[in-house]
Amino acid sequence: MQLTLEGRRALITGGSRGLGLAMARAFAEAGARVAIVARDPGALEEAAGTIPGATPVAADIATEEGCARAFAAADAALGGIDVLVNNAGTSKRGPFMEVTDAEWQADLDLKLFAAIRLTRLAWPGMAERRWGRIVNVLNTGAKAPPPTGAPTAVSRAAGMALTKILAGEGAPLGINVNALLVGKIDSDQWVRRHAADPKGQTYEEWMAEAGKPIPMGRMGKAEEFAAMALALVTGPGDYVTGTAINVDGGLSPVV
DSSP: OOOOOTTOEEEEETTTSHHHHHHHHHHHHTTOEEEEEESOHHHHHHHHTTSTTOEEEEOOTTSHHHHHHHHHHHHHHHTSOSEEEEOOOOOOEEOGGGOOHHHHHHHHIIIIIHHHHHHHHHHHHHHHHTOEEEEEEEEGGGTSOOTTOEEHHHHHHHHHHHHHHHHHHHGGGTEEEEEEEEOSBOSHHHHHHHHHOTTOOOHHHHHHHHHTTSTTSSOBOHHHHHHHHHHHHSGGGTTOOSOEEEESTTOOSOO
């Protein structure tokens, strides 16, 4: 079975770096035309330059207006959206009593409401064509929330519930909806964490140490995550919907 997206059009949020960029590249290599969304125009242009034919869309999807602008630009450029990847997010977390209302709201706006709003915009076209694929990128805290995991584990758990609801409603319409749950995967957030660590290790040394607690003994690669996303939106994923798949090297205590 071929992993082909020939003739399909994909919109990927958080697409200028890390997992989003890896997915955009994988989808484009499989034949899709892609639009990538992020807030930083400079990073977007640089990322789009590495993907033939990619459409960069600068927008803040933490707002209703930003979601509408991002979708309209991508839809106009591509002529429709067949695949939506809700990937934008941060890993904001801390002790419950230290998380402010503003931090709760910002996390929910970016991770939950952006997915709701963009899905609402993409849904009618997918339903009309009787074919659509939606992937919600969450993290393993959605299934196994750790102490000091607020607000991110809560918004991600809500995203997992949203995935299941949409899968049930989308199945009769040819729309498959799944979630991929990130564990420890090499991406920009780990680069930032290394930069803030005073140990003085090289990035490779620091990452090797961070990967030791994982059953597979190493951190994951963005390309490995992208390959799983590609499988869900191509032929192998045709009979898969409503799932939340851990991509974590066996780290999560919950399957």
